[in-house]
Amino acid sequence: MAPNWNLAYAVVPRVAAAFSLFGSAFIVHEVVSDAQKRKRVYHRIMCGMSCFDIIGSICYFLGRWPMPEDGLAGFGLAGGVGTEATCKTQAFFGQAVVGTVTYNAVLAAQYFMIVNLSMSETMISKKYEKIMHAIPFVMWIVTGIIGLSFDALNPAFFNCWISPAPINCAAAGEIPDGRPPCERGYYAPVLQWAIFYGPIWALIIIVTAIMASVYASVRKLEKKNERYTVSQPSSKSKADSAKKSRMVAKQGLWYLLPFYLTWIFPVVTEITELVTANYYDPMVILVSFFLPFQGFLNFIIYMRPRFIKYRKQHQSWSIFYIIYRTLRKSLCCFAEDQDDMFISGVSGTTSVSRVSAQDRDSVVAEYNRRNTMDSNEQIVAPRRPSVVKFEEEKVEEGVVLVEEEC
Numbered sequence: 001m002a003p004n005w006n007l008a009y010a011v012v013p014r015v016a017a018a019f020s021l022f023g024s025a026f027i028v029h030e031v032v033s034d035a036q037k038r039k040r041v042y043h044r045i046m047c048g049m050s051c052f053d054i055i056g057s058i059c060y061f062l063g064r065w066p067m068p069e070d071g072l073a074g075f076g077l078a079g080g081v082g083t084e085a086t087c088k089t090q091a092f093f094g095q096a097v098v099g100t101v102t103y104n105a106v107l108a109a110q111y112f113m114i115v116n117l118s119m120s121e122t123m124i125s126k127k128y129e130k131i132m133h134a135i136p137f138v139m140w141i142v143t144g145i146i147g148l149s150f151d152a153l154n155p156a157f158f159n160c161w162i163s164p165a166p167i168n169c170a171a172a173g174e175i176p177d178g179r180p181p182c183e184r185g186y187y188a189p190v191l192q193w194a195i196f197y198g199p200i201w202a203l204i205i206i207v208t209a210i211m212a213s214v215y216a217s218v219r220k221l222e223k224k225n226e227r228y229t230v231s232q233p234s235s236k237s238k239a240d241s242a243k244k245s246r247m248v249a250k251q252g253l254w255y256l257l258p259f260y261l262t263w264i265f266p267v268v269t270e271i272t273e274l275v276t277a278n279y280y281d282p283m284v285i286l287v288s289f290f291l292p293f294q295g296f297l298n299f300i301i302y303m304r305p306r307f308i309k310y311r312k313q314h315q316s317w318s319i320f321y322i323i324y325r326t327l328r329k330s331l332c333c334f335a336e337d338q339d340d341m342f343i344s345g346v347s348g349t350t351s352v353s354r355v356s357a358q359d360r361d362s363v364v365a366e367y368n369r370r371n372t373m374d375s376n377e378q379i380v381a382p383r384r385p386s387v388v389k390f391e392e393e394k395v396e397e398g399v400v401l402v403e404e405e406c
Helices: 005-032 041-062 084-094 096-115 121-127 129-149 188-231 236-254 256-276 281-313 319-330 360-370
Strands: 153-155 160-162 342-346 349-352 378-380 393-396
Touching: 005 041, 005 281, 041 084, 041 096, 041 121, 041 129, 041 281, 084 096, 084 129, 084 153, 084 160, 096 121, 096 129, 096 188, 096 236, 096 256, 121 129, 129 188, 160 188, 188 236, 188 256, 236 256, 236 281, 256 281, 281 319
Parallel strands: none
Antiparallel strands: 153 160, 342 349, 342 378, 349 393
16 A cells, blocks of 8 residues: 555644644743743753744644645645745744754854853853854844745745745756746745755754864863873862763763754755655655654753753652653642652761752751761751752752752
């Protein structure tokens, strides 16, 4: 039985876009609802990228609906229920994908500033962050306006995009071969490279080069630290610095995975079309799935540190329960009895596992009282109703080092 490609083109992008909408919206909620995260450049960049992902995902979820009914008649495929105007609107907002890829480059640049240039959060925020957020927006608007000005935003395979109309017409650089002349978007094949594939391929190369430099810098720092540690074993600050840089760089490198998964199939499909002058439905279906899916893949990487932390702290928990708790934590919906606060003395350092009972002043008072007691004694703090949750951190010299999540 032959595959129903028409059905696949209609369903696959919407499924991927729905997951992406969930993941991107979750990241935006995570950042906007957390005062501490709103202060961090990294989280603000991820929030901006997710906003662009949401715009793109909505366009992919709409699929062919904004197209005119006869938009794909040249290929014998069903069109939509829209008009030429709704199709152009979808294609214009769909160019937000270029902004998303630009945000990937911005994120890589932020990692480069921190790891390679040793810039502080404050310096990046004051000197560069506004420009970092402006560039993706400008890329989206400029490429969208160029597409509109050349009348090149028309029905394509699974949504409205940069395409000639009718879709099977002989556009610029193509052999007529008995095909009808183009009514709109005669220069669409050229514009596909000028305002979509060209910028995206350039950004892929830029992101790869930046993250390769970050990785090389971390490796160099690690080797230098190993030599320094051998000669001066007592140096803990150098080791801590190297460990922090390694963790930052590792998280940045993980973001390359969704980036490459998203764009490998469009790149291969476009190269195949250039070489063979044909589209292959299985490849186009892969494009229609992974292109809208980046928002969800970014969400997985964004939540990865918290997942790993829970897994280390609670080895008896199942993978599914850790995922469940990781997601619930963002929504601030723990029951009062799920994560009690406890303080236990270990080698003169006290650890605070989640505070859902007393405020931090009470915890500090409890710790100071603890100094007069045996170091192996465990103290359970009084509990009161509260939705304040704290990450596990260290308490040293009576100061509670915590991060408020809600």
